[in-house]
Amino acid sequence: MNYWLVKSDPETYDWQQFEKDKKTCWDGVRNYQARNNLALMKKGDIVLWYHSNFGKDIVGIAKLTKETFQDPTTQDERWLAVELSIYKKLKLPVSLEIIKTEKILQNLSLLKQQRLSVMPVTKIEFETILSLGETKL
DNA sequence: GCCAACGTTGGC
DNA sequence: GCCAACGTTGGC
Numbered sequence: 001m002n003y004w005l006v007k008s009d010p011e012t013y014d015w016q017q018f019e020k021d022k023k024t025c026w027d028g029v030r031n032y033q034a035r036n037n038l039a040l041m042k043k044g045d046i047v048l049w050y051h052s053n054f055g056k057d058i059v060g061i062a063k064l065t066k067e068t069f070q071d072p073t074t075q076d077e078r079w080l081a082v083e084l085s086i087y088k089k090l091k092l093p094v095s096l097e098i099i100k101t102e103k104i105l106q107n108l109s110l111l112k113q114q115r116l117s118v119m120p121v122t123k124i125e126f127e128t129i130l131s132l133g134e135t136k137l
Numbered sequence: 138g139c140c141a142a143c144g145t146t147g148g149c
Numbered sequence: 150g151c152c153a154a155c156g157t158t159g160g161c
Contacts, residue, residue: 114159
């Protein structure tokens, strides 16, 4: 079991929409490093959902329900997509501000690599975020 | 809206 | 294969 964090721009697709849809195809990734992370995702992996630009907080948890397949939004075989399903909403959103002040989370790619939209999260980081969000799996 | 960071492209 | 130019992301 692995943990991940994905960024969504709420202007394009936000958590509220995700809750309505129950599941979504996570496509449109056009960054090699993010693509490589997508390729490593396994069914059942846990994915934290972060809102960039507006909100700037982790709002919920999704579960990977379909491993990587060809990105349906392009013919280009280089790009991949996965399917995410609603799992749980965080009781409290964990904001970027809070993340920055948390010692354990200083190595999160979110803080180090601004442009990466899909990144791995370690177990300890994941658990820290959950407890900051006052949420249990 | 600005700008820093950084990934990508293309000329050489 | 280097590197300058350019485009995009995302925090402020």
